[in-house]
Amino acid sequence: MVVPTVYAWAGGAPALRRLTEVFYARVRQDEVLEPVFRRMGPHHQEHVADWLGEVFGGPPVYTREHGGYPAMLSHHLGLRITEAQRARWAAMVAASADEAGLPxxxxxxxxxxxxxxxxxxxxxxxxxxxxxxxxxxPVPRWGWGEAPPYLP
Ligand code: HEM
Structure with missing residues (x-):
């Protein structure tokens, strides 16, 4: 049996769109992250969903439509992200996965x-x-690592 991509397992593009919708709604209410994202563009959350989809083995939409790795990198250069902001981003996206109904x-x-x-x-x-x-x-491609789903 072929092991599906992480992207397919997650529920594909609609699931990742739900994830970033929930995540950025939380970001807008968060005292640590709101100032960082105050000037984000109207399509930011869709672009991040497209990036995640490509990373997790889905179609290369971010590369095709939004400039690929060089564009993603350029958005972060000079932001001076602090450890507190990074940790909040990571914790919040994990919590958002629950609310968005990801597996x-x-x-x-x-x-x-x-x-x-x-x-x-x-x-x-x-x-x-x-x-x-x-x-x-290249855009990183993320797989299952040491623990792929067990599919007999
Ligand atoms: C796995 C971690 C991350 C991913 C996948 C990610 C993804 C992205 C992507 C794809 C963009 C570009 C969106 C576009 O093309 O319009 C972006 C922009 C941005 N990211 Fe991240 N990011 C991550 C971590 C972070 C962290 C930790 C912070 C700060 C706490 C951050 C702050 C920003 C900001 C402020 C922008 C917009 C900058 C601008 O408007 O030019 N990112 N991110």
Whole structure:
């Protein structure tokens, strides 16, 4: 049996759209994150959903329509994300996954939070003063890691 992508397991694009809708509604109410995202554009949450979809093995929509890795990187350069902001982002997206009805099985959540830990730490490092990350690279593709779903 073929193991599905994390993207398909999550519920595909509609599930990730629900996730970022819930997440950014919370961000707007959050004293730590609201100032960071005050000037986000009207399509920010859809673009982040498209990024996540591509990372988790879905179609390369972010690369095709929003500029791929170089664009994603450029949005974080110079933001000077603090550890408090990063940690809040990570905790809030995990909590939003519950409210958005993403799968709650151990395998999915393990893969999901592993990417979120990795991605938020990278975003923070790239956003630091004087950071010089590679300007071009492929979009990461995140799989199941050590614990894929058991499909007999
Ligand atoms: C896994 C972690 C993360 C992912 C997947 C992610 C994803 C993205 C993407 C795809 C964009 C560009 C949206 C577009 O094309 O319009 C973006 C922009 C942005 N991100 Fe992140 N991000 C992450 C972590 C963070 C963290 C931890 C912060 C701050 C606490 C942050 C703050 C921002 C801000 C403020 C923008 C908009 C900047 C602008 O308007 O140019 N991000 N993010």
């Amino acid at each position: 709650s099985d151990p395998e999915f959540r393990s893969a999901f939070v592993a990417y979120v830990e990795w991605g938020t730490r990278l975003a923070m490092a790239n956003s630091a003063e004087g950071a010089s990350p590679p300007p071009a690279a």
